[in-house]
Amino acid sequence: MDAIDTLLTRGVDQIYPSREALEKVLRSGKKLKLYQGFDPTGTQLHIGHMVGFRKLRQWQDLGHEVIFLIGDGTGQAGDPSGKKRSREKYLTQEELRQNGRDYVLQSGKIMLFDGPNPVRILYNADWLNKLSLVEILTIAGHFTLQQMLERDLYQERLKSNEDVSLREFMYPLLQGYDSVAMQVDLELGGSDQMFNMLAGRKLVKSYLNKEKYVMTVPLLTDSKGTKIGKTEGNVIGLTDAPHELFSKIMALGDDAIINCFILLTDKPEAEISEMKKQIAGSTNPMTFKKLLAWEITAQLNNPTQATQAQDYFEKTFQSHDLSHVEEFKISNLSANPIAILELLMQAKTAASKSEARRLVEQNAVEVDQTVVDIVNTNVTLKSGMTLRVGKKKFLRFT
Numbered sequence: 001m002d003a004i005d006t007l008l009t010r011g012v013d014q015i016y017p018s019r020e021a022l023e024k025v026l027r028s029g030k031k032l033k034l035y036q037g038f039d040p041t042g043t044q045l046h047i048g049h050m051v052g053f054r055k056l057r058q059w060q061d062l063g064h065e066v067i068f069l070i071g072d073g074t075g076q077a078g079d080p081s082g083k084k085r086s087r088e089k090y091l092t093q094e095e096l097r098q099n100g101r102d103y104v105l106q107s108g109k110i111m112l113f114d115g116p117n118p119v120r121i122l123y124n125a126d127w128l129n130k131l132s133l134v135e136i137l138t139i140a141g142h143f144t145l146q147q148m149l150e151r152d153l154y155q156e157r158l159k160s161n162e163d164v165s166l167r168e169f170m171y172p173l174l175q176g177y178d179s180v181a182m183q184v185d186l187e188l189g190g191s192d193q194m195f196n197m198l199a200g201r202k203l204v205k206s207y208l209n210k211e212k213y214v215m216t217v218p219l220l221t222d223s224k225g226t227k228i229g230k231t232e233g234n235v236i237g238l239t240d241a242p243h244e245l246f247s248k249i250m251a252l253g254d255d256a257i258i259n260c261f262i263l264l265t266d267k268p269e270a271e272i273s274e275m276k277k278q279i280a281g282s283t284n285p286m287t288f289k290k291l292l293a294w295e296i297t298a299q300l301n302n303p304t305q306a307t308q309a310q311d312y313f314e315k316t317f318q319s320h321d322l323s324h325v326e327e328f329k330i331s332n333l334s335a336n337p338i339a340i341l342e343l344l345m346q347a348k349t350a351a352s353k354s355e356a357r358r359l360v361e362q363n364a365v366e367v368d369q370t371v372v373d374i375v376n377t378n379v380t381l382k383s384g385m386t387l388r389v390g391k392k393k394f395l396r397f398t
Helices: 003-009 019-027 047-061 093-107 133-140 145-149 152-159 171-182 191-208 242-250 254-264 269-280 285-300 303-318 340-346 353-361
Strands: 014-016 033-038 065-070 120-123 186-190 213-217 365-367 386-389 393-397
Touching: 003 019, 003 047, 014 191, 019 213, 033 047, 033 171, 047 065, 047 186, 047 213, 047 254, 065 093, 065 171, 093 120, 133 171, 145 152, 171 191, 186 191, 191 213, 242 285, 242 303, 254 269, 254 285, 269 285, 285 303, 340 353, 340 365
Parallel strands: 033 065, 033 186, 065 120, 186 213
Antiparallel strands: 014 213, 365 386, 386 393
């Protein structure tokens, strides 16, 4: 396959109006303006976001104009996609914009924001927050209640007697208007964004009288359809330390290996098909999972750090050699017992007491290779004792 074939097939779910129509435009040599939007309602991007970032980078490498859109406007409405109930809290524009800056820094591990064809950064509050009442009503006038209620997630909520907030009901209209404001030729997004992106396709046709292509990428899941990006309650972050990133990927289920190779690496598909056959046979999937962890760690860092991370994993979790494990210094080690929940927070293995409690209840905490399963346990620490949280966080107290 050439670069355009790869762009239009690997890691692609659907293309509207059709792959053939988009391919014809690309083969003509025309350069497109495209974007993907991100509502920065959190602070950390994870490997699930890599699927879209890698596709954006392919467009960028082919010379197209790529826009990284920060949804500090749409984020105030709250995207209902994938949500079984309405949000309890909405962030302000200021909070969203600050998170958006962090998103740009993290996504820079994959996309290029400088150089000859840099990705452009835009914020949709710059136009959404300036819309007048008449303009909002005009946008809404392009849609009917029946069209909006066709959305699966609204139907699911209604069946389960869950509220559908009018605030989030407006979300597809706002996202759709982004395409008009930027006058784009194409929008990229996860398959769960299809409804929102097609709303933009409708508005572009109405306002600008031109075609807007839509390309969806699949969500990163295992073979059972379970989303990947978070494991055991912890994000597999793009900016995780190399050894932690490697270990978290190794903690994924074996049925995630093939999908991750397809969506997160450049391994030839023929090689991936062969891996799939071997895994289905008698080959130990650990071999391929290590290769996957190395590939992703190298991509987000560099080959040397990936190799060091693999060495750390093999020594710590396979050979149980603790001589090189990360040290955590704590004052007055043996003076007084410390509550396990407090210890987890001090060691930065849990962000809050509620998260620490959940980890203990899930039997995910070991002190000196002994599982701690009672949340009100007190621990008397001595130098050399170890703490293990989940399958990827390991440290020794000094």
